[in-house]
Amino acid sequence: MKLSRIIANTGEWLSGAGPHDQIVVSSRVRLARNLKGKPFPGWAKKAERVAILEEIRGSVEHLPEMEESFSEKLDDLSALEKQVLVERHLISREHAAKGAGSAVVMNTSQTLSFMINEEDHLRMQAIRAGLQLDNVYAMINKTDSELEDTLDFAFHDDLGYLTACPTNVGTGMRASAMMHLPGLVMSEHVNKIINSVNKIGLAVRGLHGEGTEAMGNLFQVSNQTTLGETEEEIIGRLNKVIFQILEHEQNARQILLQQRAETLLDQIGRAYGILCHAHSITSKEALNLLSFIKMGVDLGLFPSNNRLHVDELFIETQPAHLQKGLQVTKLGAEERDSLRAALIRTKLKQMQEPEIGKIPTNGSSSTSSTSETSEGS
Amino acid sequence: MFCDVCKSKEATVFLTQIVEGKMQKVNLCEGCSKEKGVNDPTGFALADLLLGLGAAQEIEKNPAGNRCPVCGFSQADFKKTGRLGCSACYDAFAEGLFGMLKNMHRGSVHTGKVPAKLRVGRLRNREMAELQTSLQKAIQEEQFEEAAALRDRIRKLEEEFRNEMVSFEESSTEVNRLASPQGTAEALSVPKPRKQP
C-alpha cells in the first residue's frame, strides 16, 4: 500500500473517539526490543543493520494485524514523507533522521507502527484517541507476544528486556498521554503540576517529546522509569496522575469561567478573529490560537460538530502536512506561513460563527465531561 | 518552573542527575540544553547529561577491562554516546551499570513481562539461586538437617532440568518424540508457579 493512500486519511487517534478525549488527545504505549546477540543499531555495521532489518520486517509484516499495512525503508522515503510521519507521531524525529538499514511499518488505521533500527532494533507503538492506556497496552502487548514466536529478543534474568540506552531497560516500555491543558496554562498552574509530576518519577514534556517546547498547550505525560515495576504498575501509576491532571484542568476551566469569564471569552474571540483574518501565520502561533478554539468547542461556544475540523487543523497546519499535497519542491518559511493562514481561513469559514459573548451557563456544553470527573476521582 | 542554569527562561528539558549516588533533577531551557549538548549526540560525556552526572565515571568502576568481549564496545564509547553496544555489554559493564540503574529506576530487578519461551527457565534459575543461598546459610549456621533437605531439593531441580533437556532434544526429532512423553509432561509440571517478587 502506498504512503499517500495511508496519509490521505487522518489517523484513528485523531479522528476517533475515546474516553475523556476532550482533554486527553491520545494514549500511546511504545515497547523497545532488541534481537539477542546482535549489536544495537548505533553500534552495528551497515550490513548487520540491513540483515536485522530484513529479519524483523519479515516478522512484522506477517503479523495478522498487519495484513493491511504500509512498509518502507527509510532511504526510500522523501524528507517530506518522513516529516509527515513525525508530525502524526508515527515515527520519532530520531528515526526520521535515519537512512539505509532502517524502516517503518504501520497499519492503515495508523494505530500500530513499528520503527525498525531506531535506537533499538525494534520500537513498536500503539496509539489511540482519548485516555485508554490499558487498551493501548493490551494491543501492543499482544503484538509483542506474537513477535516472540519468530524473533528472539534480548532478555536478561535480572534486568529484563535489554535496550541500547540503560534508561529503557526492564520493561522497555514508555507509556504516554497527550493532554490539552489551556485552563492550567491560563491560570498559571501548569508549572506547579509539571514540577510535582516530575518529582514522582513521571515526565511532562512538550508536543514532540523530549526537549521540545509545549506548543498549543499540549503536554505529554509519560513514565520515566522502566525497571523495578511491572507494566501494569507503571500504567496504573501513570493513569492516576493523568486523572488528577484531568481534574485540575476541568477545575481550572470552571474557575476561569466563574472568575475571569471576560478574559476567557476575550482570548477565544481574539484567537478566532486572528485565525479568520490572518494572511501569514507561523506554526507556533497557529497552534497556540487553535488551542483556544479547541477549548471554545469544549465550552460549547462553537457547535460540537466542528470538533474534528479544529483537531485536524492541529496536524494539517504543521510544516510537512501543509506541503504534502503540493507537487513542488520544499517551500520557504514565508510561503508556508501564507499557505497555513489560507488553509485556516478556509476551514474556519466552513464552521458556524461562534456566539462569543455569551458565557456558557454551566461552563460546559458536554454533560459527559462532568460525569467523567466523578468517574475519575 | 525556571531553567536551573540561566534561571530566567522556562525549563522544557528535564534530566535526572546522579551526584555521589544521590539523584537530583536538572531542569533546562531549550537554549541551555542545546548549549550543554543534550541535542548533540557527539557531545563529550553525553552519558553524564543523559544518564546523570557521574554516570561516565560510574561505568569506569568495571574491573573486567574496558571493552565488551562480544561487540568490542568500550567505556569511552559509552561515555561519548550514553548508549551501549550490544546486550552482552550489560554483563561486561555490570558492576558500573548496577549502581547507575539503581539510581535511575524504581528498582534494580525486572518484575514485568518475560518472553513466554524464557518463563520456565527464568523461574527455575531464580529458585535455584535462592536455594543455593539458603543452603550456604544453613551450612554456616550448622543447621545440617535443613541443609540436607535443601541439597535434596537442589538435586531434584537439577535432575528435572536434565530431563527437560532430554525431552527437548527428543521433541526436536520427530522419530523419538512419542517414545518418551513422560519427560515432556514432567518438564511442563515443574517448577511450581511462584509469585513474582
Ligand SMILES: [Zn+2]
Ligand atoms: Zn536556561
Ligand SMILES: [Zn+2]
Ligand atoms: Zn557489547
